Amino acid sequence: MRIENSFIPVRGVGETTERRLWERGITHWDEFDGSVDVVGDALADRIETFIDEGRAHLERGDVSPFAERLPSASRWRLYENVRDQTCFLDIETTGLDASCDDVTTVSLHRGDETKTFVKGRDLTSERLERELEASSLLVTFNGARFDVPFLETCYDIDVDVPHLDLMYPCKQVGLDGGLKAIERELGIDRDMPDLSGRDAVRLWHEYERGDESALETLVEYNRADTKNMRPLVETVTDRLHAEVFDAARNKV
Known part of the structure; x- marks a missing residue:
């Protein structure tokens, strides 16, 4: 599993919301299209901002922002990227x-x-x-x-x-x-x-x-x-x- 499969670093997205996105087929950042019917307008905007900023961090090989935002039980998701x-x-x-x-x-x-x-x-x-x-x-x-x-x-x-x-x-x-x-x-x-x-x-x-x-x-x-x-x-x-x-x- 890669960081790009993760949405829980976004403020307001917990494991239940992330799982709901996955179950709707949104299993990667590339598949998120502002799906407000799943998360609502405000949260969709935060997710899109997180994705844009996240891509820039990954291009630099910097996973520290994700380590800070991921729950400690989910930090294993960092490994595949680096x-x-x-x-x-x-x-x-x-x-x-x-x-x-x-x-x-x-x-x-x-x-x-x-x-x-x-x-x-x-x-x-x-x-x-x-x-x-x-x-x-x-x-x-x-x-x-x-x-x-x-x-x-x-x-x-x-x-x-x-x-x-x-x-x-x-x-x-x-x-x-x-x-x-x-x-x-x-x-x-x-x-x-x-x-x-x-x-x-x-x-x-x-x-x-x-x-x-x-x-x-x-x-x-x-x-x-x-x-x-x-x-x-x-x-x-x-x-x-x-x-x-x-x-x-x-x-x-």
Whole structure:
């Protein structure tokens, strides 16, 4: 599902009105012809203005205005428009408290490339800001409560890239639990499946004591989290597309 199928970012259009438009065959901005018999004159004018402004935003690859207007439960609709500019991010830390614990590694997967930055080497606020500024959409798993606040606290940055936290759309389609549990349920493979967050802390301390191989293992573990979010977001958005959009469109 693409942003151009969406009408709920318009003030006054809720899920019921959007579904009514879809059921009348107006499933894309191109198909909206000022249908006042469905929404009325004033709302039709707002929809037309939204469409005109929306096309300009999409031409620039800017989905932030839609992220601000979409209900949080519908933010998954952003992904298809900026698939190639989406940054999948995951961090490892020495604990759970950003006020006293450290970020040890940060991995970002965008396109076909994965980058990992390491504390004390190349993990800096400038590098993080540069990578995030190059992205149209940020995807994490539980990043709204953990990864993003941790980075903002430890590196004094503002993460203002439109953000899709996969944990919530996963719950919408009945996928509960942590990232690795969901991966197993969907048959998404990963190297070193038995490693956990506790192991990530242990590996970092082993590296600090001089074990370079421990850092290599930690980096591979961190990178797997980011790369595996790509097939996960594809699966989840496909399921939500079918449940939300196809179900209404099939009534046409």
